[in-house]
Amino acid sequence: MSTESAKTDLPLEEGSGQTAAPRPFWIGGGLIAIGAIWMHGGLSLPQGARYAAVGPGLTPTLIGAVLVLLGVILIVQILRGERFEPQDSEDAAATSPMDKRAFFTALVAVFLPVGALPTLGLPLTAALAFTLVTRALGSTRLIANFVIGGVIGSVSWLLFTQLGLQLGRFFPPLGF
Numbered sequence: 001m002s003t004e005s006a007k008t009d010l011p012l013e014e015g016s017g018q019t020a021a022p023r024p025f026w027i028g029g030g031l032i033a034i035g036a037i038w039m040h041g042g043l044s045l046p047q048g049a050r051y052a053a054v055g056p057g058l059t060p061t062l063i064g065a066v067l068v069l070l071g072v073i074l075i076v077q078i079l080r081g082e083r084f085e086p087q088d089s090e091d092a093a094a095t096s097p098m099d100k101r102a103f104f105t106a107l108v109a110v111f112l113p114v115g116a117l118p119t120l121g122l123p124l125t126a127a128l129a130f131t132l133v134t135r136a137l138g139s140t141r142l143i144a145n146f147v148i149g150g151v152i153g154s155v156s157w158l159l160f161t162q163l164g165l166q167l168g169r170f171f172p173p174l175g176f
Contacts, residue, residue, distance in 0.1 A: 126153025
């Protein structure tokens with residue numbers, strides 16, 4: 001969304017051959033719906049705790065409220081005539097098609113831990129997910145990225161274990 005984009009103050013005339021740009025109200029509605037879901041889940045948890053002022057439900061409730069607010073602001077902007085046009089990013093033209101292979105590679109990386117974590121353990125799963133994400137972003141250094149992801153996963157596993165949180169076994173395929 002651009003702050004310099006032109007606003008349409010006047011409706012298009014009939015018979016002018018011009019069509020109005022689509023108004024993506026669904027994006028604002030989706031933000032409001034997601035915010036409402038977060039708020040509903042957050043409000044079902046305690047907002048405060050005896051040992052701390054912040055309870056487990058406070059953060060999701062606040063995030064939900066912010067999402068609802070942003071959805072309302074977006075709908076107001078759409079009603080005022082804000083035009084949503086593609087913008088060029090740092091290295092991609094707004095008119096170029098989406099790289100589906102990169103998108104699906106990143107999508108696999110997001111869902112990989114769901115099935116792989118119990119079987120492979122956190123370090124190996126983190127290494128695979130990290131490698132897939134970096135590949136989706138254009139990196140060709142697969143071995144280096146795998147090692148970096150493995151180090152991040154191993155350090156995370158060790159730190160969480162020191163905190164007393166059980167994340168499963170370190171490397172289940174070898175039994176430890």
